[in-house]
Amino acid sequence: MNEMMLGRINHIAIVVPDLDGAAAQWQARTGAEVSAPQSLPEHGVRVVFVVAENGKIELLEPLDDSSPIAAFLARNPDGGMHHICFDVDDLYASRDRLIDSGARILGSHEPKIGAHGKPVLFIHPKDMTGTLVELQQA
Numbered sequence: 433m434n435e436m437m438l439g440r441i442n443h444i445a446i447v448v449p450d451l452d453g454a455a456a457q458w459q460a461r462t463g464a465e466v467s468a469p470q471s472l473p474e475h476g477v478r479v480v481f482v483v484a485e486n487g488k489i490e491l492l493e494p495l496d497d498s499s500p501i502a503a504f505l506a507r508n509p510d511g512g513m514h515h516i517c518f519d520v521d522d523l524y525a526s527r528d529r530l531i532d533s534g535a536r537i538l539g540s541h542e543p544k545i546g547a548h549g550k551p552v553l554f555i556h557p558k559d560m561t562g563t564l565v566e567l568q569q570a
């Protein structure tokens with residue numbers, strides 16, 4: 433119950449100022465498969481996924497100024513790497529282990545449904561060597 437297995441890297445997320453332009457650029461530069469844009473009001477973002485062999489690149493833009501990534505974009509107007517997401521076998525056990533270890537979970541401690549329709553939660557970057565880490569129920 434107290435074990436966390438870091439599974440495969442599900443995606444690496446990049447915040448961009450112009451999602452449609454960024455999606456077109458990744459498609460043109462790499463020829464990779466790029467998903468249709470999706471709005472996630474609960475997370476305040478619009479998102480596309482670029483498919484790589486061993487994971488995805490998640491391109492994110494804020495839905496509006498109240499988006500959690502609006503401040504990031506204000507600090508990084510050209511965009512930049514924002515978080516890394518790992519699959520985990522048991523999200524609740526992983527959360528409990530993190531809390532026991534002294535790490536902070538962002539927002540409520542209850543997972544939200546993420547871009548893949550699966551529960552996710554985020555670990556505070558200050559408790560994770562300066563990088564925002566997302567965990568997704570595999």
Ligand code: CO
Nearest residue numbers: 445490517566
């Ligand atoms: Co993500």
